[in-house]
Structures are given as structure tokens and as C-alpha cells.
Amino acid sequence: MTSSPSPSRKALSKIACNRLQKELSEWQVNPPTGFKHKVTDNLQKWIIEVTGAPGTLYANETYNLQVEFPQHYPMESPQVIFVPPAPLHPHIYSNGHICLDILYDSWSPAMTVSSVCISILSMLSSSPEKQRPTDNDRYVKNCKNGRSPKETRWWFHDDKV
């Protein structure tokens, strides 16, 4: 299993640990529709399988989300990316980075993995066409060396999708 956290990442604080355990057990009782948590022994990094909602462009397609939690979760947002291959979407870069405000500037500690997942699925579902962001190549080139999307200065210019 690829369960060891990346070396740069600090271990979860006690509060983060307790909260994630609660989120996990709530998820097990009541998972969000269309999502499956792939069980590992690593609380700090979740792999979640997403299935596109019926009747949308992504129906029956499955993708994997990787959710990594910082030491001070939930004060700091989790890092959420699609494990490539990422869905073709105007707000999803080919390296899996997602342009979604709640993952960055609009994060709130009252949000949960579950609520983030629902937002991502709704973003997918409302897509009018399957295409990459217009600046995909430039952005992906700038993200070499495994830079986190949380270090990107996002500009949320389109609220429709």
C-alpha cells in the first residue's frame, strides 16, 4: 500500500486525528451518493472513488480522488486532486488539480470530506462540455515537481460550471 505520508507532510494533530476519525465513521454509516472510500490504514490520505452521476456527461465513468489532510485540518483545507487520468472538465487540469474555490480561499472548517465530495460531483454534473481548461498546458508545466494546488493562486472567474 502507498500509505506512507509524503515526507514533507507533518503528522496530524490530535484534533485533526479525532475529527477525521469521526468523519470516517460517519462516512461509513452514511457515504455520499456516488462515492466509495477505498479503505487503507492511512487516516491522513484518503483515496475516494467517484462515479459520474446518471444523466450527465460523466455517467458511468469512474475516477479517483486523493484527499490529503494537513497537520491542522480542519483549520487548513485538505489537498484534493484527481488521480490522473482526471475527468475532462473546464475546471480540472490534466494533472488532476481542481479549480474549485472551497478547496482554497473559500474553505471553511465546518466543511467535511463528504461535503467537498458532493461539491465536486455537482461541479462535474453541471459541466456543459468535456474539455480541459484553456490554460491547461501552461499551468501543468508550472506545476512540475509535484507542486500542491494549494500553492496556486487561483482565480475563480467562472461560477457557472
Place this chain on the structure above:
Amino acid sequence: MVNEESTSTSYWDNNNGGNNNDQGDFECNICFELAQDPIVTLCGHLFCWPCLYRWLHYHSHSQECPVCKALVQDDKLVPLYGRGKNQTDPRLKRYPGLQIPERPTGQRPETAGPPPQPEAASNLFNFGIGLMGGFMPMATTRIGNFSMGFGGLLPSLFNFQFHGFPDATLYGSAPGYPYGGYHNGFRGVPPHGQERPMAREGNQFDANLKNLLLIVGICVVLFLIL
């Protein structure tokens, strides 16, 4: 019998199965634990004070409620004081190493005051009892109590006889000091807002001295009648 038993069984099942809902209403919206030093925003969302403070002052770029994004103002936060626990053990601090100030204290509106003035008849009754109970203390106290006490009695009984009464406030029309409070003092129990009635009484004492004599007379007559 059977029904009752199955009901209680399912009650316990629910309790054990839905373990995360027992305290759900009292969980902090940030750490998801039972709120420590609980505090409620004006929009009604519950947090640990340390959790909310840390979010608003160390992490957030805005002063928004994490749940509903309503504006959060420090002076509008309401602490929740439950029973049996005064202070959090500092060793159990949620965020060791962070400077978290004291939780804001509750804002305390004035007490509601005693119940509304009873009817004249029961007023009279109180008056009589109070007078008897109040005779024992020192003379000055007695006079003070007396003049305060009859303020409650007078408007209802003797209004028509004292058209030119010198000080209208003697009637106890000042807000927040309904007549009932005077009866307290009358019985020798220290009134709640001791300073205020005493001070007022002092101001009016000279002005009322003449009337006082008159009223003592009336009261004696009243007593004889009773």
C-alpha cells in the same frame, strides 16, 4: 407487556447504533467534539471558543461564521454556561501553544423585577403585616421603610385626598421600581437595590415630613378600623 419490552429494546438499539447523534446538538462545528467553552454566534451556530477564535484570528481571511457565512462580531457572541463545570482545566487546552484570550462573558440584562402590583386589597394586607414585622428595627429604618411602604399603598387608597401631593415620584412611578420591592424592605428583608431606594428616600425625606405625620395619623386610624 410485549409491546413495551420491544419498544425499550429498540430504544437501546437506537442509542447504540446512532452513537454520533446523542450529543449532536452540542458538538462544535469545527472539531466535531462536545463543545468546550461553548459559544454561540448570533446566527445560532455552536463552537468551542478556542476553535472559533483560532479560526477567525489565525486562519480565516474574513469574520464569517464557518457554517453559514454570516458576519461574526465578537461582542455579539453568547457563551453557554451549563451546570457543574466552571473552568476548563488548562492542561486540557485544545490548542496548546496558541494565545487564546478568555471567552467573552455573557451580557446580563437587568433582572425582570418583582411581579406586577397586586390589587389594592392585598396591598393593604401586605401593608398591615409588614408594619407589624417592621416595628422592631431602629427608628430611622422604620421611618424609612414606612415612607417607602406607603408609597405603594397611597395611590390606590388615598389618591383623591392628596391632589397636591408634593412629589409625584413618591408614588413609585419610577421605572424598574414597582411597589412590590418596597414591601420587601418593609418586612425587614434587605431590598435588592438597597442604594437606590434609600437615596431616593433621603431626598424626599424633608419634603415628605409633613405628609408623613399626616399619614401616620391615617394609618393609626386605619389600624383601629382593622
